[in-house]
Amino acid sequence: MEVIFSAAMGELVSRSISFLVERYLKQRTAATTEEERLHSLQRLLLRLHVVIEEADDRLITNQAMLQQLSILKKEMYRGYYTLDIFSCRAHGEGRAKDHEVNYSFAPSIFNPAKRVCFCSGNREGAAQTELLEQVLGSIRNTIEDVGEFIMFLNRCPRLTRQPYNMYLLLNKCMFGRQMEMERIINFLLQAETPPGAAGNPAVLPLIGPGKVGKSTLIEHMCDDERVRNHFFQILCFSGDDLKDASVETLRDGGRIKHRNRAMGGGGTLIIIELFLDIDKSEWKRLYSSARSCIRNGSKIIITSRSNKISNFGTTEPLRLQFFSQEAYWYFFKVRTFGSTSAEDYPKLAAMAMEMAKLANGCFMAATIFSGLLKDNFDHRFWSIALATLRNFMQTNISAYGESFSDPWQMAEPVYVRRAKKTSSKWLVIFGDYQTCSAETEAEDREMISVQDLFLGSVRPRGKFKVHAWTSHLEPHYNYIFHCEIQRPQRLVARNKRC
Template sequence: MSFLVDRYLRQKVAPTEEERLHSLQRLLLRLHIIIEEADGRLITNQAMLHQLSILKKEMYRGYYTLDVFSCRTHGEDRTKDHQVNNSFALSVFNPAKRVRFCSGNSEDAAQAELLEHVLGSIRNTIEDVSEFVMFLCRCPRLHRQPYNMYLLLDKCMFGRQMEMEHIMNFLLQAERAPSAAENPSVLPIIGPMRVGKSTLIEHACNDERVRNHFSQILCFSGDDLKDASLETLRDGGRIKHQNCGMGNGRTLIIIELVLDIDESVWKRLYSAAKSCIVSGSKIIVASRSDKIASFGTTQPIRLHFFTEEAYWYFFKVRTFGSTRVEDHPKLAAMAMEMARLMDRCFMGAAIFSGLLKANFSPRFWSMALATLRNIKQKNILLYGERFSVNWEFEEPVYLRRANKTSSECYVTHADYQTCSPEAEPEGPEMMSVQDLYFGRVRPRGNFKVRAWTSHLPPHYSYMLHCGIQALPEE
C-alpha cells in the first residue's frame, strides 16, 4: 500500500490550460526578442531570411492561438445569438484547426492536446536558432526603430522581408556577364489580384539605395505598351524618380500588367529596351499571370496571401497600436472576428483598422462588427459562395440600405483605382468611408469614397466608386 501511494504521488501531474498559456506567453516573448533583434539588422543571407520567415510564422501562430484562448469567453457570449460558433477556429494552416469552444471532457482534452502541439512546435523552433543568433550578431545594425514600431508608422511592408531583400539584391547587384550590357536583367513578380505586387515595388523604388543607384525609374502599365515601340519607352510611361545629378544613366523600368502580354509584344518591347537603356539598367515586370515567368532572366518572386494567423497579427498591431490587447479582451474578441470576416483582405484591414483606432469604444466596435457581418451575409445570400473570398470579388458589393424604409442600397464596385489626392478634391460628391458604412449621409446617384491614402510618395489615394442601386430580392 505504501509503495502504491508513493508511486501515485510521484506521478507527473498534467499542466492545466492556464499553465500552458503562461508557458506560451513566455516562449512568445523569447521568440519576439529574437525577431525584433533580427529586424533591427541588415540581413542579406537568403538562408537566414528564410529561417527568419519561419520564426515569424511560428510567432504569428503562437499569438493567434494565445488570443483565441484569451478571447473565447467573450466570443462565446457575443455570438450565441448570431450562431457563429466557429468565429475563433484556427485556420486550416494551423495544426490546431479543429479547436471548437464547446463544453465536454473530450473537447477539453482535444484543446489541451492542440495547445500542447503549438507549444512543442515553438519550443523546437527556439531550440534551432542558436546558429541563427550567432550569425545575426555579425550583421550590421540598421538605424531605425524596432519592426513593430515601423509597422505602426507604416514605414515597412509587413511580412515581405524575404521578397524585399530578393528585389534589392536584384536591383543593386552589379552585372558580371559580358552580355549584360546588351541584355538587361528582368525580374518577374507574380501573384493574384491585390496581393501587394504594386505595393512591394513601391517600397523598393522608395528605398534610398535604389534611388541613388538609378538615374531614373520609369513605370509603365499595360495600356502604355499597346504598340511596344522605342518611342513608347522613350516618351511614354510615368517618371517615378529622376536623379539628374547622376551620370551613369542607369534606368529601372517597371512594367505592371493586369492581363497577359503576348510573347511577340514582349520581344519587341525587350528589343526596344535594349536599344535605349545603358548597361546596368534593370526591368521588373509584375502580373497575375504565371506566363511572365518565362520573360525573366532570374527566378521570379511569387507572392501569396498571408495565413490567417499572420493577417490577425497585422490587423491587431495596426488597430491597437501601443495599447495592450490583454487589457481589452472584449475589444480583442470583436477585432478577431472582424479579421476573420475580412478574410485576409488588405484594403479591409487598412480601412477598418483606421476607423477602429480613431473610435476606441466598445459601442463603435460592436457597430463595425455588425456592419461587417451584415455585408458578408447579405452578399453571400445574393451571390452564393462566389462572395466567400472578398478580395477576389469584382461585382458590385451591397453595403447597407440608403434608409430604413427604402429598397435601395449603397453598393461599391469591387474594382478600384489609385489617383493623386490633388486630382480628387473634396466636394459634395465625395463621401467619407465612415459615412459609407455607418453614417446617415444620403448622396444620390454615383459618388466616390476615399478609402485610405498611401503613406508612400506620391501618396496615392485608394478610391471606391459607389452608387445607389435597388436591392435585389434575396
C-alpha cells in the same frame, strides 16, 4: 423494506457526491494544466519576440538567414494567435448556436483580474488542447535551434531606426515581406556577369493575385536608398501606357518615380505593371524597344496576376501569396490597437479577431477598419462595425453563393448595406481603382470618405465615389470605390432562381 430503501438511497447519494467531487477535481486539474501551458506559451513568445525585434533592427541580406527569420515570425504569429484565441473565447460576441460549447472558467495567472476560458468535456476542447500542445512543442524546437541564427545576426550591421512595430503603426514598413524585398533588391544590385548580357536587361517577373500587395512591395522597394543610389532613374509603366509602345514611349513616357541627378547617367529600372495578359509577340516587341533605349546595367520588373509572364523572365519569378490567418491577425491587431494593449480590452479584442477572420487577409479591409476602430474604443461602435461586416458577407453569399469567398477582388458588384434601415435600396460597390493624389485634388474634395459613409453622416444618392484610403508612399495613390444606391434587382433575381 424501509431499511433497504434508506440504504439504497444513501449509497446512491454517496456515489453521486463522489462522482461530482471527482469531476470537479478533474476539471480543476485540467484548468490548472491549461493555465500552466498558456503561461509557458506566453514566456516562450516573449523570448521569440526579443530575437525577432533584434533581427528587424539589423540589415540582413543573406537569403538563408531571411528564410530562417521568416520561420521565426510564422511561429510567433501562430503562438500569439493561439494565445489570443484562448483569452478571447470567453468574450466572443454573438457565437452561433451550432458552435457554442460549455466553458469552465478559472482565474488567469497572467492577471488575477482577468479570466481565461477552457473547454472541457467536448471534442472542441480536446482539439484546442492538442493545438496548444503542438504550438508549444513547435515554438520550443524553434527556440532551441535559434542559437546559430543569433550568432550570425550579431555580425549584421544595425539600422538606425525605431522599433519595427512603431514603423508598422506609422505605415513606414512593409509587413511580412522582408524576404521578398531582399530578393528583389539582390536581383537589382547584382552585376550582369554573363558575357553576352550587355544590352540585354535582366527581367524579374512578380506574380500574385489582386490586392496581395504587389504594388505596395514595389513602392517600398523603390523607396529603398540602395535602389535609389544604384539606378540613374526609375520608370513605371502601367498596362495602358504600353499600348503601341515604341522606343520613344519607353524613353520619354511612363511615370518617373525617381531620378538620381548626381549620377549623371547610368542604368534604368523599368517597372511594368500589367492588369491584363500580354502575349509573347507583344512582349518581344516591348523588350526589344527597352533594349535599344536603356544603358547597360538596367533592369526590368514586370508584375501581373497571370502566371504567363513567368516565361518572360531571365530569372525565377517571385510569387506573392496572401498571409496566413495568424500573420494577418497580428497585423490587424497591431494596426487597430496601436500602443494600447489588447489584453486591456478583451471584449473588443474578441470582436477584432472575428473581423480579421471575415476580412479574409485583405490589407485594404484591414486599413479601412483599423482606421475606423482605433479612433473610437467604444463597445457599441465596434459592435456596429462587426455587424456591418457580418451582414456584408451574409448578403453577398446569399446573392452569389459560396463562390463569394473573396469579396475584395471585386469580380462582381457587392452589396454593402441598406441605404436606410427602412429602405429597400442598397449601397453597392461596382469596383475600385487608384489615382495619383496630385492629379485629382479637385476630384478628391468632392468625394465621400469611407468614415463619413460608415458613420452615416452623409446620405448619398445615385452614383458616387468613395475615398477608401491613401497610400503613405509617393506618389500617394488614392484608392477609390465606384458606388451607387440602387435596388438589389440582381439579388432578388438570384434568390428567385434558387
